[in-house]
Amino acid sequence: MALNLNKTDESNSSKSTDSSSRFDLSKKDSSQGGNEGSDNVTSTKSKTPLYIIGSVLILGAIIWYFFNQPTAKEVVNTPETNMPAIDSVKAATQDAKVSNLASDTTKKSNPEIIAKEINNKVPVEFPSGSSEVNSVDDAIVANIIKLSNSNSTVKIRLNGFASSEGDLATNKVLSKKRADSFKEFLVAKGIAADKISCFGMGVENPIAANETESGRVKNRRVEIIIE
Numbered sequence: 001m002a003l004n005l006n007k008t009d010e011s012n013s014s015k016s017t018d019s020s021s022r023f024d025l026s027k028k029d030s031s032q033g034g035n036e037g038s039d040n041v042t043s044t045k046s047k048t049p050l051y052i053i054g055s056v057l058i059l060g061a062i063i064w065y066f067f068n069q070p071t072a073k074e075v076v077n078t079p080e081t082n083m084p085a086i087d088s089v090k091a092a093t094q095d096a097k098v099s100n101l102a103s104d105t106t107k108k109s110n111p112e113i114i115a116k117e118i119n120n121k122v123p124v125e126f127p128s129g130s131s132e133v134n135s136v137d138d139a140i141v142a143n144i145i146k147l148s149n150s151n152s153t154v155k156i157r158l159n160g161f162a163s164s165e166g167d168l169a170t171n172k173v174l175s176k177k178r179a180d181s182f183k184e185f186l187v188a189k190g191i192a193a194d195k196i197s198c199f200g201m202g203v204e205n206p207i208a209a210n211e212t213e214s215g216r217v218k219n220r221r222v223e224i225i226i227e
Contacts, residue, residue, distance in 0.1 A: 111151040115226040118143045122207075124182050126220045128165065131177035133185050141189065144224065148191045156196045157225035158182055163216035164203050176200025182222045 123140040124133055147154055160179030162171035179198035187193050208215035 111147055111154070114143050114147045114150075115154070118147070118224055119226045120223060122218075122221045122223055124178075124185070124222050125217060126178050126181075126222075128163070128216070128220065129174070131174060131181045133181055136185070140224070141186070144186060145189055145191060147226070148195060154195060155227040156186075156191070157227055158196060158198045159223045159225060160198065160200050161205065161219055161221050161223070162203050163219040164206070164210035165216070168202060172200050172202035174200075175202050178220070179222055 118140050121137070121140050123137045123144070125135040126132065127134050144156065148156070158179040160175035160177070160182075162175045162178075164171075166174075176198065177200070179200060183193070183196045183198050186196060203210075203219070206215075206219045207221070208218040210216050210219060
């Protein structure tokens with residue numbers, strides 16, 4: 001009887017050991033499972049700051065980009081750095097224009113230059129058979145007046161001409177009347193009469209063909225000679 005009890009005790013002890021072993025294994029499993037879950041949480045937590053840092057960096061880059069773009073005021077004002085050079089060019093151009101204008105004015109007021117410009121020119125034409133002033137070149141007349149005002153000793157000779165119609169004697173008289181008529185015109189403009197002398201040249205020295213009316217119109221004229 002005593003022997004049987006001992007075996008029973010051994011069997012119970014073995015069962016107890018097995019059950020405690022099983023219990024321990026389950027604990028290990030549960031602890032391992034708990035550790036794995038912890039690892040997952042830790043991994044997720046470790047990844048979360050990376051997302052935040054990346055987002056902050058991208059946001060910072062965007063802010064930096066926009067703050068480093070030129071403003072509208074800067075864009076508008078940028079060309080102003082070239083303004084001094086542009087102003088210098090404009091000033092130089094303006095000075096050149098003024099200089100040229102002054103030079104032209106000097107030339108136009110120079111009696112010798114004026115005399116060359118109007119010498120042997122035709123300031124007036126006449127109708128057929130008439131000594132009435134018909135067609136006047138205002139620019140030539142203006143220069144005659146300017147020359148007379150700037151040179152008190154200037155002498156102006158007016159040569160009157162006629163076309164070939166009619167007899168020579170009549171045309172000779174008519175050509176002189178044309179010169180006299182133009183002299184009166186100039187005196188009325190303020191030129192002293194004693195500066196002007198008049199001559200009738202008749203049909204001499206035609207400047208156009210007398211065979212056509214247009215040529216004859218050009219030959220009915222007065223020419224100016226500066227002496």
